[in-house]
Amino acid sequence: MRFEVDHDVDVTQLVPEFEVPDSCTVYLNGILQVSGSSTVDFSQPVTYELKDNNNRSTNWRASAVPLCCKILIDASHDGGVWWYPQSPATGFNPDKWHQGQSFANLLREKGFEVDELGRGAELTEEMFFGYSIVIRANGFQAYAAKELKIYTKLVDRGMNMVFFTDHKKNDPVDELGDHLGLKFEGIANGIVTSFKSHMITKNISSIDYIAGSVLTSSNQNPDIEVLGWLREDDYADLNFNGVKDDNEPSAPPVMGILNYPKSHIFFIGDMNGLEVMPQPFIDNLIKWMGTCYN
Secondary structure, eight states, X not given: OEXXXXXXXXXXXXXXXXXXXXXXXXXXXXXXXXXXXXXXXXXXXXXXXXXXXXXXXXXXXXXXXXXXXXXXXXXXXXXXXXXXXXXXXXXXXXXXXXXXXXXXXXXXXXXXXXXXXXXXXXXXXXXXXXXXXXXXXXXXXXXXXHHHHHHHHHHHHOOEEEEEXXXXXXXXXXXXXXXXXXXEEEEEEEEEEEEOOSTTTTTOOOEEEEEEEEEOOTTTOTTEEEEEEEOTTOBOBSSOSSSOOTTSOBSOEEEEXXXXXXXXXXXXXXXXXXXXXXXXXXXXXXXXXXXXXX
16 A cells, blocks of 8 residues: 655654554554554555454555655646657557657756656556646546546645646547636637746747647636737637637637645646747746745
């Protein structure tokens, strides 16, 4: 069994709580353990011994996973923007070339420990143990309800998250985005030229926007802080007909921060443009991601 603890917890002095049948007792290294009382050093995995009234025993291995400044790239629901040209037929190997590899390797060069989830992996809570930074790379494939609950737990326990999405022509519903209150719609091409002052936007004059989507929920969610808008001549093609209709906004918002009490989420509706590594935006974003704890 693995369990997660906060980054500033002394794992050498943990006091576990556990429940066992009345007919059983728990030992560690031959010493009787009492739930909520016995102190255990979890700097290394430990093996508990569970004994019943007949002196039959079962071993139970447990380890603590401290929350660290590690990055998990959740590309499990990617439609190909991150993992292309890899596929389920080839398997997903982070050491082999894929479109997101340059970005992942730059994070590694900055000193982060980075892991990438292959497309099609069903998310479990344990997959996120120890990671205080999560990058959600695209959301083409549908999320199950239990996967959305995992992200709710992550937001509640605290993390920095980068939320990448893409245009919505072929995949109009992003369950995770909707769950977080980040509604992205349509398709847009252009240049981000208007910025709100922030450490992520420092010294940036423009960012190319390549077939991304636009944020349509900025006025409905008070926790959203918009950081970037497209040019006045750029618009959100909400019905994908290639022309600007009267109900389609010009200079729409496309990037910003979603603020929670313990978590902060940077979001942007374009992943293709970021994989060409525009600077100084990428370096700014990495510095922001590295601020793991308040």
